[in-house]
Amino acid sequence: MKINLKEVTIVTACPCCGEANFIEANESDYWDWKDGALVQDAFPYLTPNEREALVSGFCPWCWEQTFGKEEEDEFPDDPADEMGFNPYLGCYDYDC
Numbered sequence: 001m002k003i004n005l006k007e008v009t010i011v012t013a014c015p016c017c018g019e020a021n022f023i024e025a026n027e028s029d030y031w032d033w034k035d036g037a038l039v040q041d042a043f044p045y046l047t048p049n050e051r052e053a054l055v056s057g058f059c060p061w062c063w064e065q066t067f068g069k070e071e072e073d074e075f076p077d078d079p080a081d082e083m084g085f086n087p088y089l090g091c092y093d094y095d096c
């Protein structure tokens, strides 16, 4: 089997902003991937961002905007609530 190390540039368009991503890879790896190889097996030398662009087309910026904000800080609970403060009686539950 002949090893083909010809470099190809794969162009993907981000579905979010339309930004083109240019990913350089070996042509033989590209065909392996098209034949069903997992992207991380076919292109072990690409960065996670580049692999993501191949799979979904998302550019790193849109990926971050769309999927990277799952851990928003919630407002901390009011500490007075946790102490059982009763605003109607003006005292703590355990103290009323």
Ligand SMILES: [Zn+2]
Residues within 6 Å of the ligand: 014, 015, 016, 017, 018, 019, 058, 059, 060, 061, 062, 063
């Ligand atoms: Zn984008």
